[in-house]
Amino acid sequence: MTIREFQSCIRAQYFTRDSARGVGGTFLWFVEEVGELAEALRHGTDEEKRAEFADVLAWLSTLASMAGVDLEDAAAGKYGKGCPRCGGTPCRCAEQGGP
Numbered sequence: 046m047t048i049r050e051f052q053s054c055i056r057a058q059y060f061t062r063d064s065a066r067g068v069g070g071t072f073l074w075f076v077e078e079v080g081e082l083a084e085a086l087r088h089g090t091d092e093e094k095r096a097e098f099a100d101v102l103a104w105l106s107t108l109a110s111m112a113g114v115d116l117e118d119a120a121a122g123k124y125g126k127g128c129p130r131c132g133g134t135p136c137r138c139a140e141q142g143g144p
Contacts, residue, residue: 048117055106063107071111075104 046054063071082097089097109116123129128136 048120049115051102052106052110052116055103056110059103059107060110064111068108068111071104071108075101075108078104 066074078097078100082094082101085093085097106116109119126132127134128138130136131138
């Protein structure tokens with residue numbers, strides 16, 4: 046499944062309900078899921094980690110859809126040709142005195 050296919054799948058399942066909640070309410074759900082991911086990374090099983098990563102991606106996809114952003118285009122546009130700062134793959138910013 047591509048990022049675009051995933052975003053479309055999540056949009057079909059949840060967009061109407063999430064849109065009714067609004068961007069602010071949906072963002073709060075997203076942040077809650079990020080917190081659950083943090084907990085899973087610290088203490089969770091592999092299955093719990095996978096589930097929380099999927100939840101975070103789903104909520105991010107919903108927010109992107111609500112904002113009119115195609116995540117696949119956004120990711121490819123910024124990171125598809127290497128590090129957006131140095132252009133390297135892998136990133137060479139630290140070698141060049143950057144972050």
